[in-house]
Amino acid sequence: MSITEHLKSLATGDLFKDAVAEDAFVGRPFYFDFSRMKLLSNDHWKEKVGGIAAGTFLVAVYDNAGDNPEIVLLRVLGPTMLPSDSDVVASMVEHYKENAGADTAADKLDSYTRFEFQFSGLECRVLGSFYKDLSGKTCFGADVDNFYGPNNYSVYRPTGPVLEYIVNFRDGEAIPGGKGDQRIGAVRYASSRRHAGAAEVPVYVNAFDYLGKRTALFGMTRTGKSNTVKMVIKATAELAPSGAQLDGKPVKPIGQIIFDVNGEYANDNQQDEGTAIYQLHSADVTRYSILDKPGFKVMKLNFFEDVVAGFEMLRSSLQDDKAIYTQAFMNVDWEPADPMDKSASTRFDRRKSCYQAILTAAGFARPQNFKIKFTGAKEINGPTGIDPKLGVTPEQAITWFTWVWNNYDSDPFFSNYKQKRGREWADEDLKSLMRFLTRKAKPGGQATEAGFRKLIPMRDHHTATLQQSYEEEVVDLLRAGKIVIIDLSQGDPGLQRTYSDRLCIAIFRDGMKRFIGNQESNFIQMYFEEAHNLFPKKSDSDLTVIYNRIAKEGAKLNLGLIYATQEVSSISANVLKNTQNWFVSHLNNNDELREVAKYYDFEDFVESLRRTTDKGFIRMKTYSNAFIVPVQIERFSAVQS
Numbered sequence: 001m002s003i004t005e006h007l008k009s010l011a012t013g014d015l016f017k018d019a020v021a022e023d024a025f026v027g028r029p030f031y032f033d034f035s036r037m038k039l040l041s042n043d044h045w046k047e048k049v050g051g052i053a054a055g056t057f058l059v060a061v062y063d064n065a066g067d068n069p070e071i072v073l074l075r076v077l078g079p080t081m082l083p084s085d086s087d088v089v090a091s092m093v094e095h096y097k098e099n100a101g102a103d104t105a106a107d108k109l110d111s112y113t114r115f116e117f118q119f120s121g122l123e124c125r126v127l128g129s130f131y132k133d134l135s136g137k138t139c140f141g142a143d144v145d146n147f148y149g150p151n152n153y154s155v156y157r158p159t160g161p162v163l164e165y166i167v168n169f170r171d172g173e174a175i176p177g178g179k180g181d182q183r184i185g186a187v188r189y190a191s192s193r194r195h196a197g198a199a200e201v202p203v204y205v206n207a208f209d210y211l212g213k214r215t216a217l218f219g220m221t222r223t224g225k226s227n228t229v230k231m232v233i234k235a236t237a238e239l240a241p242s243g244a245q246l247d248g249k250p251v252k253p254i255g256q257i258i259f260d261v262n263g264e265y266a267n268d269n270q271q272d273e274g275t276a277i278y279q280l281h282s283a284d285v286t287r288y289s290i291l292d293k294p295g296f297k298v299m300k301l302n303f304f305e306d307v308v309a310g311f312e313m314l315r316s317s318l319q320d321d322k323a324i325y326t327q328a329f330m331n332v333d334w335e336p337a338d339p340m341d342k343s344a345s346t347r348f349d350r351r352k353s354c355y356q357a358i359l360t361a362a363g364f365a366r367p368q369n370f371k372i373k374f375t376g377a378k379e380i381n382g383p384t385g386i387d388p389k390l391g392v393t394p395e396q397a398i399t400w401f402t403w404v405w406n407n408y409d410s411d412p413f414f415s416n417y418k419q420k421r422g423r424e425w426a427d428e429d430l431k432s433l434m435r436f437l438t439r440k441a442k443p444g445g446q447a448t449e450a451g452f453r454k455l456i457p458m459r460d461h462h463t464a465t466l467q468q469s470y471e472e473e474v475v476d477l478l479r480a481g482k483i484v485i486i487d488l489s490q491g492d493p494g495l496q497r498t499y500s501d502r503l504c505i506a507i508f509r510d511g512m513k514r515f516i517g518n519q520e521s522n523f524i525q526m527y528f529e530e531a532h533n534l535f536p537k538k539s540d541s542d543l544t545v546i547y548n549r550i551a552k553e554g555a556k557l558n559l560g561l562i563y564a565t566q567e568v569s570s571i572s573a574n575v576l577k578n579t580q581n582w583f584v585s586h587l588n589n590n591d592e593l594r595e596v597a598k599y600y601d602f603e604d605f606v607e608s609l610r611r612t613t614d615k616g617f618i619r620m621k622t623y624s625n626a627f628i629v630p631v632q633i634e635r636f637s638a639v640q641s
C-alpha cells in the first residue's frame with residue numbers, strides 16, 4: 001500500500017469508537033481543568049498497556065457523550081500525589097520494618113494492603129480535544145472548551161492505528177495522505193525500548209510544512225541533525241515531481257541550496273554509505289566549492305572589480321595576523337565617498353588604485369586591458385613620468401605609489417602641502433596601503449616587512465574573467481528548481497561567512513525584485529549547518545543582517561530557512577520567534593534547554609532531552625501539527641537502500 005493509500009485508510013477510521021478499547025484502559029481522572037488532568041492508575045492497568053513512559057499520549061473519553069463525542073488528548077508529565085499517599089508510605093515503611101530481620105517473605109502482604117499499594121496518580125498536560133463539527137468531520141482544537149466532572153471520563157492509552165491517527169492528524173483542510181507526505185520516523189517515548197515491543201507507529205510530515213517556512217534543528221553533535229536535514233531535502237525534492245498542488249496550481253520545482261560547512265552533502269562519506277545527497281539527485285545537483293576540485297564549480301571573485309567583497313575576504317583570511325601594519329591595512333575604509341565632495345572622492349580613488357597596485361604586486365592576475373585611473377599631482381607625475389589621470393597599467397601605478405612613499409618625508413611638495421592645508425597629502429589609510437605595497441615601514445626606508453606578500457595565498461580565490469558571477473548563476477539554478485550544494489569545508493569560518501552572506505544577499509534581492517515586480521516565484525529552501533557561525537547573535541536584532549531579514553520577510557518572498565545548530569541560545573530571538581518547525585534532540589545543558597522550553601510545550605521535554613542521548617530521537621513540532629510528537633527519525637541511508 002502506498003503512503004497515500006495507507007493514510008487515507010487511516011483517515012476513514014472512527015477515532016471516537018476505536019479509542020475506547022477495554023485492554024487500553026489505564027485509569028480514571030480525579031482532577032481536570034483547562035490545562036491539566038490528574039488520574040488514578042494502578043500497576044495492573046499499566047502493565048496491561050505495556051507501561052506508561054513520561055511523554056506518552058493518553059486519551060480521556062467523555063463517557064456520556066452520545067452524538068456529540070469528545071476526546072481529550074493528554075500527555076503524561078509524571079506521577080502526582082494521591083490523598084492517600086502518605087498513609088500508603090507510612091504503612092509501607094511499617095511493613096518493611098516489621099519484616100526486617102524476620103524470615104517472612106516480603107510478599108506476605110494481606111490482600112487489602114497489596115491492593116492499596118499498587119495505586120498511583122499520574123499528572124497529564126491537556127493538549128487539546130478531538131470533536132466532530134456540524135458536518136460530522138473530526139476536528140482537533142488545541143484546548144478544551146468545557147470540562148465536566150472528572151468522573152465522567154475514562155482514560156485509555158492509544159496504540160497502533162489510533163495512535164497513528166492522532167499523531168498524524170492535520171490541522172485545517174489538509175487531509176493526511178495528500179501528496180508530499182513523507183514517513184519521517186516512528187513514535188518513540190523513551191530511550192529505553194523495553195516496552196517498545198508492539199508494532200511501530202509511523203509519523204508523517206508533509207513537505208508543504210517546510211516551504212517558505214523556518215525550520216530549526218537543535219541538538220548536540222552526533223544526535224542526528226544532519227540525518228534529519230537529509231530527510232527534509234529528500235521530501236522537498238520529491239514534492240514538485242509528485243504533482244502536488246498549492247492553491248489549485250501545480251507546485252513549481254523547488255530550488256534548494258545547502259551551505260555545507262562540513263562537506264557531508266557534497267562529498268562521499270562513510271556515514272551515508274554512498275547516499276550523499278549529491279549522488280541521489282545527481283541530475284539536479286550542482287556543486288560549488290571554494291577551491292578547484294574535480295566535479296565542482298569554483299566560486300571565485302574578481303578582486304579588481306569587486307573591491308569591497310574581495311577586501312572582506314582578505315580581511316577574514318588575515319584576521320589572526322596581529323602585526324600592527326597588517327591591522328592598519330585591514331582597517332582601510334571602503335565606504336564610498338560622497339560624490340559632491342570632490343576631495344573625498346579623489347582620496348577614495350587613490351586608495352582604491354593603491355589597493356589594485358597591491359593586488360598586482362601580489363600576483364593577482366589582472367583583467368584584460370585593465371587600466372587604473374585617478375587624479376595624481378603634477379609634482380609626482382613629473383618625476384615619475386606617469387600621469388594616472390589618463391589611465392595607467394597596474395605596474396605604472398606601482399611605480400607611482402612607490403615613488404610617493406620613497407619620497408614622502410623628503411620631497412618638499414609633501415611638507416609644503418601640510419603647511420598650507422593643515423593636513424597631510426596622504427590620509428592614514430593611503431599611508432597604510434603604501435606601506436603594504438612597498439614593504440617599507442618608513443618612507444624611504446628598507447623593504448623589511450612581508451607586506452603584500454601576505455596576500456599571495458588568497459590568489460586562488462581570484463578570477464580575472466568578467467563572466468557571470470557565481471551568485472547570479474546560483475540564483476538562476478535555484479529559480480529553475482535545482483539543488484545547489486555550496487561546499488564550504490575548505491574555508492575558515494570567516495570565509496564561509498563571506499560566501500554565504502553574498503549568496504544569501506543575492507537570493508534575497510532576487511526574491512525582493514520579483515516580489516516588487518509582482519512576478520511569480522518558485523520556493524527556494526536554504527539550508528544552514530552550524531548556524532551559530534553564520535547567524536546573528538542573540539543580542540543582535542539588527543535587521544540589516546541578511547539572516548534576520550530572511551527569517552522575518554522570507555515567507556512573503558517564498559524563501560524557506562532550515563538551520564541546524566547545537567547552540568540554541570546563540571540564535572537571535574527574531575529568528576526563533578519566526579520558526580514554525582522544530583526538531584530537537586539531546587541537549588546537555590540548562591542554558592540551551594531553557595531557551596527551547598520557552599517555545600510551545602517543549603518544557604514538558606526538558607528532562608528527557610537532557611537525559612537521552614540516542615541518535616535520531618527527536619521531539620518534533622511541525623507547522624500543521626498542533627502539538628509536539630516524540631519521534632525516532634528514520635536513518636536516511638536506510639531509506640535509500
Ligand SMILES: Nc1ncnc2c1ncn2[C@@H]1O[C@H](COP(=O)(O)OP(=O)(O)OP(=O)(O)O)[C@@H](O)[C@H]1O
Pocket residue numbers: 219220221222223224225226227228271272615616617632633634635636
Ligand atoms: N535516525 C537515526 N537512526 C540511526 N542512526 C542515526 C540517525 N540519525 C543519525 N544517525 C547516525 O548518527 C551519526 C551522526 O548523525 P548526524 O551526522 O546526522 O548528526 P549531527 O547532529 O548532524 O552531528 P554534527 O553536529 O556532528 O553535525 C551518523 O553516523 C548517523 O549515521
Ligand SMILES: [Mg+2]
Pocket residue numbers: 225226227529
Ligand atoms: Mg551535522
